[in-house]
Amino acid sequence: MNNCTIVLAAGEGTRMHVPTAKVLLPVLGKPMVSWVLTAARAAGVEDCCLIVGRSGDEVRKKVGDKVSYAVQSERLGTGHAVMQATAFLEAHRGAHCLVLAGDCPLLSAETISEAFRCHLQEGNAVTVISARVKDPFGYGRIVRDVTGGLLRIVEEKDADADERRIDEINSSAYWFETDALLEALPRIQNDNAKGEYYLTDAIELLLRAGRRAGVSVAKDADEILGANTQRQLLALQRIAQEKILDRHMENGVMFSGEDGVLVGPDVTIGPGTVIHPGSRLLGDTHLGQNCVIGPDAILEDSRVGDGAQIRSSTIEQSVVGDLARIGPYTHIRPNSVIGERCKLGNFVEVKNSVIGAGTSIAHLTYVGDADVGCRCNFGCGVVTTNYDGVKKYRTTVGDDVFIGCNVNLVAPVTVEDGAYIAAGSTITHNVPKSSLAIARARQVIKDNWVLTTREE
Ligand code: UD1
Ligand code: CA
Numbered sequence: 370m371n372n373c374t375i376v377l378a379a380g381e382g383t384r385m386h387v388p389t390a391k392v393l394l395p396v397l398g399k400p401m402v403s404w405v406l407t408a409a410r411a412a413g414v415e416d417c418c419l420i421v422g423r424s425g426d427e428v429r430k431k432v433g434d435k436v437s438y439a440v441q442s443e444r445l446g447t448g449h450a451v452m453q454a455t456a457f458l459e460a461h462r463g464a465h466c467l468v469l470a471g472d473c474p475l476l477s478a479e480t481i482s483e484a485f486r487c488h489l490q491e492g493n494a495v496t497v498i499s500a501r502v503k504d505p506f507g508y509g510r511i512v513r514d515v516t517g518g519l520l521r522i523v524e525e526k527d528a529d530a531d532e533r534r535i536d537e538i539n540s541s542a543y544w545f546e547t548d549a550l551l552e553a554l555p556r557i558q559n560d561n562a563k564g565e566y567y568l569t570d571a572i573e574l575l576l577r578a579g580r581r582a583g584v585s586v587a588k589d590a591d592e593i594l595g596a597n598t599q600r601q602l603l604a605l606q607r608i609a610q611e612k613i614l615d616r617h618m619e620n621g622v623m624f625s626g627e628d629g630v631l632v633g634p635d636v637t638i639g640p641g642t643v644i645h646p647g648s649r650l651l652g653d654t655h656l657g658q659n660c661v662i663g664p665d666a667i668l669e670d671s672r673v674g675d676g677a678q679i680r681s682s683t684i685e686q687s688v689v690g691d692l693a694r695i696g697p698y699t700h701i702r703p704n705s706v707i708g709e710r711c712k713l714g715n716f717v718e719v720k721n722s723v724i725g726a727g728t729s730i731a732h733l734t735y736v737g738d739a740d741v742g743c744r745c746n747f748g749c750g751v752v753t754t755n756y757d758g759v760k761k762y763r764t765t766v767g768d769d770v771f772i773g774c775n776v777n778l779v780a781p782v783t784v785e786d787g788a789y790i791a792a793g794s795t796i797t798h799n800v801p802k803s804s805l806a807i808a809r810a811r812q813v814i815k816d817n818w819v820l821t822t823r824e825e
Contacts, residue, residue: 370463371416373547374409377450378402378471379422379441384597390424392471393431394596396606397613398633398651398669400431401596404474407634411478412485414467418457420450446565447541448557455554461547468550468568470541473595475609480592484585485544494549494580495572497522498542500590508538509569511584519582522569526562537586539569540593549575609634629665639675657691666696674709687719690726708743725768738780739764748774748792755780767802 382391392402402419409417417436421428425440439453451468458466465488467481480498488496497519499511509522510532522539523532553571561567572582587593596602613632614624621640624630629647632638636650639658644650648663656662657675665681673679674691682696689695690709700718701707708726713719719736725743730736732749738761739753751772753764762780766772770784773792784790785802794808 370461370547372414372465372467373416373418373457373461374406374414374467374469375451375454375457376402376405376409376417376419376436376469376471377447377541378419378428379425379444379450380472381422381424381444382472382597385599385602390421390427391596393424393428394602396474396596396602396609397631398649399474399635401474402428402432402471404634405469405471405476406432406436408476408478408481409467409469412467412481414481416461418454419471420453446559446563447568448554448566448570451550451568452554452557452566455551458547458551462551464547466545466547466550468541468543468545470595472597473541473593475592475594475605476540476542476587477589477592480585480587480589481542483588484542487583487585488544491583492581493544493583494546494575496544496583496585497572498540498587498593499537499584500540500587500593501537502590502593503536505533505536505538509541510535511537511539513537513584519572519584520576521573524561524563524567524569537584538593540587541595542593543568545571546580549580552578630663671701736764738762739766739778741766742768742770742786744768745770745772747772748776750775751778752776753778753780 378392380391385391385394393400396404406417418439419436420439420441422441422444429438437457439457441450441453484496484498507525509524510528512520512523512532514520553574556574557566557570559566576582591608594605596605613634617638622638623643625643626646630644631649633651636654638656641659642656643661645663647665649667652670654668654671656673659676660673661678666679667683670686671684673689676692677689678694680696682699684701686703687701687705689707692709693707693711695713698715699713702720704721705719706723708724710727711724712729712731714731717730717734722736722739724741727743728741728745730747734747734751735753737753738755745766754777755761764778764780765783767784767786769787771789773790775793776790777795779795779797782796782799784800787803788800789805790796790800791807794806796806796808800806
């Protein structure tokens with residue numbers, strides 16, 4: 370049978386003071402629960418069940434149906450939360466179950482895997498991931514016997530003065546033998562300070578039943594940090610960011626400053642690329658080598674080739690080719706593909722369009738729903754008029770097309786290869802190959818008009 374994961378995510382996050390489910394709050398642009406799921410998967414556990422509460426629908430919408438869900442309609446404690454996944458656990462008998470807290474995003478796959486090795490090696494029914502911290506206040510403490518063996522976990526509120534001095538804390542991440550967890554769950558009681566069903570009580574129950582329980586100490590105590598308040602969330606983000614920037618710097622990425630820089634956990638950056646302040650690289654974003662990014666570049670779920678330059682611009686769900694020069698002040702909206710060596714400049718917006726290699730669109734232009742060929746030149750102020758108030762239409766522009774300033778391309782319309790369009794034209798009909806289209810009123814001169822009208 371397969372190993373599985375249960376993620377506790379029913380918390381309402383009242384102390385966050387936001388209407389959003391706590392586990393959806395982002396750390397470096399990625400919801401906390403997604404960090405946890407990524408770590409579980411990277412540690413080799415695919416089958417996952419999320420325990421959700423009242424904000425379950427919101428979580429479901431964001432996380433999707435790659436995982437199972439169990440609903441905990443009343444928040445009666447971590448043990449009670451896991452009880453809601455009994456059917457899921459039954460389907461995973463004969464293997465091991467990883468339990469994680471949805472609000473502890475920094476726990477790494479390495480720490481999870483290390484704990485699993487210890488769990489198997491020691492033949493434990495349960496292995497707790499612990500950490501030694503300077504300030505254990507608020508956490509459950511790991512109580513060991515004189516030989517160092519795990520006795521139980523005691524919560525802050527239930528601990529006596531001696532126990533409160535213990536600096537080894539429970540991370541709220543555990544490996545259980547699935548069958549042992551199923552045995553222990555129905556026996557957990559709520560006779561404690563909080564009147565909750567504590568998952569931590571499973572340890573004493575299993576020990577009393579003659580099973581083994583062990584501890585795997587996380588090497589890096591930062592990994593077990595949880596976020597209960599906005600302040601803690603910001604602190605987590607700072608810790609995560611430092612680690613991520615370190616990793617990129619090891620790979621030859623240069624940061625000219627850290628101010629306002631956000632780099633998400635799944636972003637990859639090629640060596641020799643320079644990131645300037647104010648740049649936010651988020652989601653599924655991948656940058657090539659020797660790029661110059663920022664200052665103030667925002668990239669979300671986008672791919673950028675080698676040697677590209679992106680200055681003070683926003684790129685969303687799009688692809689930018691090698692050696693492209695973007696910005697300042699360019700907005701590339703979703704589903705766009707910008708070819709190699711393209712130049713997009715000041716106040717240019719591109720949406721749902723393909724721009725061929727070497728094309729230059731330098732100023733004050735809107736390109737939406739268009740397929741543009743290679744080596745074209747768009748003058749200042751070109752607009753694809755793609756919307757008639759009801760439907761959107763596409764514009765097609767061939768290779769080597771020259772479009773003068775202030776041209777409207779009224780879609781659907783096609784401009785064939787090598788055509789020229791005169792400045793100020795409003796193009797409503799297709800323009801044939803290598804032709805010149807002029808679609809504007811002819812200029813009229815009235816000699817001495819000013820003088821004559823003034824005399825009147
Ligand atoms: C828990 C542990 C404590 C550990 C600490 C680490 C217990 C009894 N205590 O305490 O030993 O040091 O985490 O951060 O387990 N949750 C539910 N349903 C519930 C209660 C909680 O889904 O009914 C979820 C929360 O959303 C959260 C996680 O379980 O993701 C931990 O719950 P929380 O209330 O934060 O537990 P702590 O008191 O911090
Ligand atoms: Ca907590």
